[in-house]
Amino acid sequence: MKKVQNILNENNIKPTFERLSILQYLESGTNHPTAGMIYEAMRKKIPTISKTTVYNTLKILKSHDIIHSISVPDGETHYDVNTQVHYHFYCTECHKIYNLELDCPQLENKLIEGHKINNFHGYFTGICKKCLKKNNN
Numbered sequence: 001m002k003k004v005q006n007i008l009n010e011n012n013i014k015p016t017f018e019r020l021s022i023l024q025y026l027e028s029g030t031n032h033p034t035a036g037m038i039y040e041a042m043r044k045k046i047p048t049i050s051k052t053t054v055y056n057t058l059k060i061l062k063s064h065d066i067i068h069s070i071s072v073p074d075g076e077t078h079y080d081v082n083t084q085v086h087y088h089f090y091c092t093e094c095h096k097i098y099n100l101e102l103d104c105p106q107l108e109n110k111l112i113e114g115h116k117i118n119n120f121h122g123y124f125t126g127i128c129k130k131c132l133k134k135n136n137n
């Protein structure tokens with residue numbers, strides 16, 4: 001909890017219990033949850049939490065660049081904690097989003113053809129290793 005409290009303090013966001021819990025949840029996993037998934041997970045912990053609180057918290061965190069959103073072909077917005085630049089892989093069979101650690105020297109340079117790169121929004125698609133294994137059996 002200390003880490004997420006610091007993040008909120010540094011960004012001058014009032015550290016309410018709901019906000020701390022939502023950020024903690026996002027920090028603790030790599031499952032790229034949707035707002036609905038976050039709401040369901042939070043409800044187990046804070047039964048009084050409303051969907052509006054979840055949406056508003058995500059909006060605040062996003063506006064401070066603490067989290068970012070990923071759009072994938074399932075039409076839902078997924079959320080990710082903004083740590084280091086990483087890439088996403090979307091499995092078209094199980095609809096899971098995986099993190100990919102890739103070396104991209106051009107991005108590390110932050111200049112491509114003279115353009116200054118601040119961020120990357122995009123994803124790879126295909127069939128994940130779990131689904132490949134299932135298909136082979």
Ligand SMILES: [Zn+2]
Pocket residue numbers: 091092093094095096127128129130131
């Ligand atoms: Zn899969």
Ligand SMILES: [Zn+2]
Pocket residue numbers: 032080086087088098099
């Ligand atoms: Zn990610």
